[in-house]
Amino acid sequence: MPTPDVARLLASDRDHLWHPYSSATNPATTRFVESAHGPRLTLRDDDGASREVLDAMSSWWCAIHGYNVPELNAAAEAQLQRMSHVMFGGLTHEPAVRLGEKLVEIAPAPEADRPKLTRAFLADSGSVSVEVALKMALQVFAADDRPRRTVLTIRGGYHGDTLHPMSVCDPDGGMHSLWRGTLPQQLFAPLPPAGLEADPDELEAWKRETASLYREHADEIAAVIVEPLLQGAGGMRIYDPECVRFLTTLAREHGALVIFDEIATGFGRTGTYWAADRIGITPDILCLGKALTGGYLTMAAVLCSDDLARTISERTGAMMHGPTFMGNPLSCAVALASIDLLDTERLTRAAEFADTLDTHLAPLRELPHVADVRTLGAVGVVELTHDVDVDAATAAALDAGAWIRPFRRLIYTMPPFVCTDDDLGTICEAVTAAVHACAPASEQAP
Numbered sequence: 001m002p003t004p005d006v007a008r009l010l011a012s013d014r015d016h017l018w019h020p021y022s023s024a025t026n027p028a029t030t031r032f033v034e035s036a037h038g039p040r041l042t043l044r045d046d047d048g049a050s051r052e053v054l055d056a057m058s059s060w061w062c063a064i065h066g067y068n069v070p071e072l073n074a075a076a077e078a079q080l081q082r083m084s085h086v087m088f089g090g091l092t093h094e095p096a097v098r099l100g101e102k103l104v105e106i107a108p109a110p111e112a113d114r115p116k117l118t119r120a121f122l123a124d125s126g127s128v129s130v131e132v133a134l135k136m137a138l139q140v141f142a143a144d145d146r147p148r149r150t151v152l153t154i155r156g157g158y159h160g161d162t163l164h165p166m167s168v169c170d171p172d173g174g175m176h177s178l179w180r181g182t183l184p185q186q187l188f189a190p191l192p193p194a195g196l197e198a199d200p201d202e203l204e205a206w207k208r209e210t211a212s213l214y215r216e217h218a219d220e221i222a223a224v225i226v227e228p229l230l231q232g233a234g235g236m237r238i239y240d241p242e243c244v245r246f247l248t249t250l251a252r253e254h255g256a257l258v259i260f261d262e263i264a265t266g267f268g269r270t271g272t273y274w275a276a277d278r279i280g281i282t283p284d285i286l287c288l289g290k291a292l293t294g295g296y297l298t299m300a301a302v303l304c305s306d307d308l309a310r311t312i313s314e315r316t317g318a319m320m321h322g323p324t325f326m327g328n329p330l331s332c333a334v335a336l337a338s339i340d341l342l343d344t345e346r347l348t349r350a351a352e353f354a355d356t357l358d359t360h361l362a363p364l365r366e367l368p369h370v371a372d373v374r375t376l377g378a379v380g381v382v383e384l385t386h387d388v389d390v391d392a393a394t395a396a397a398l399d400a401g402a403w404i405r406p407f408r409r410l411i412y413t414m415p416p417f418v419c420t421d422d423d424l425g426t427i428c429e430a431v432t433a434a435v436h437a438c439a440p441a442s443e444q445a446p
């Protein structure tokens with residue numbers, strides 16, 4: 001392949017494209033990726049120099065098996081020979097049917113006496129799956145005399161960027177002030193106390209406040225939605241499973257639905273297949289996405305029980321949603337192959353990342369500008385006492401051999417599950433270099 005004219009492409013990128021959360025007048029630094037293999041990206045600079053770095057982000061947490069994976073390539077290529085896409089309205093195909101069966105098979109079912117999640121709605125992105133989950137919950141009550149229209153969640157969450165999911169994102173982090181009058185008004189319980197085992201007094205106080213908010217609005221609440229165990233893009237916060245159990249009890253007492261958004265936590269990221277498994281709760285509705293296709297193609301899904309699907313259909317006629325690319329055969333075929341690759345061995349390995357990450361990152365706790373270091377499953381987070389200097393942190397990490405994408409006060413990694421111990425060591429060196437690059441001038445080594 002000829003070497004691309006990187007300088008020209010980057011200039012054109014700046015002139016014509018939007019990047020995520022980007023300003024056209026003050027564009028952030030954007031780097032050029034030429035290809036990717038295993039857990040590594042090949043970057044090319046505008047002077048033509050190329051370098052390989054580990055992808056400590058798994059491309060926003062989805063490329064769990066790394067890149068250019070033979071099994072996933074083969075699944076995509078085989079499906080391309082049949083068809084890349086057909087509409088899902090009135091038609092079906094083998095990849096979708098088999099993915100439906102597979103999703104039902106792998107769905108969390110830690111509570112033996114709760115309905116199994118046996119029906120899947122295939123959506124084209126995580127945000128759309130949250131839209132669909134919220135629509136499902138609202139449709140359950142839509143035909144009532146006084147329909148329940150409100151959703152309760154906890155502060156600090158992230159559920160996507162389209163408007164209805166934005167309404168349940170953290171009101172400050174989700175910039176609700178920009179959208180006043182546009183977003184539906186939802187209910188926000190306080191931020192859950194930090195840590196897998198919260199301080200008992202803090203937990204009691206949180207429960208009291210949450211219960212009183214819930215009871216005040218119980219007859220308006222259609223559903224509770226949370227990211228179980230780990231709040232991702234809202235702040236990489238690990239919290240006590242007891243908070244999720246408590247919210248579930250409140251919702252069930254008052255006839256509301258429980259929605260787990262496992263778009264980030266699913267597929268082994270937090271150390272169990274689903275965060276729901278560790279919490280011991282089977283939700284009424286489950287959103288999954290990100291790692292579903294191993295980072296190859298965009299796809300998400302919403303699972304619910306057959307009972308709930310029937311209730312929605314009897315009360316409102318149909319599930320009113322139907323994306324153009326719903327059930328895309330290419331995505332379904334790759335998702336099937338990706339789920340097959342995520343066997344016990346790979347899951348166990350990912351669950352053990354936390355120990356390795358903790359060993360390497362623990363020394364950072366000693367630094368005055370580090371507020372916290374936390375790990376869970378295949379997630380490692382360093383929280384600073386101030387906002388990250390993103391350009392300095394990213395450059396330092398790349399020099400140490402890994403690509404990171406810090407935000408707010410957080411420098412973190414969610415590595416591909418195929419990383420070796422050496423790869424994890426390099427990733428931690430890169431995170432460490434990034435943390436040092438953000439030290440106040442008075443603390444930096446000369």
Ligand SMILES: *Cc1c(COP(=O)(O)O)cnc(C)c1O
Nearest residue numbers: 125126127158159160232263264
């Ligand atoms: C990423 C994410 C979403 C949104 O998914 P997209 O595919 O980016 O639309 C929703 N919820 C959670 C928990 C996420 O991490």
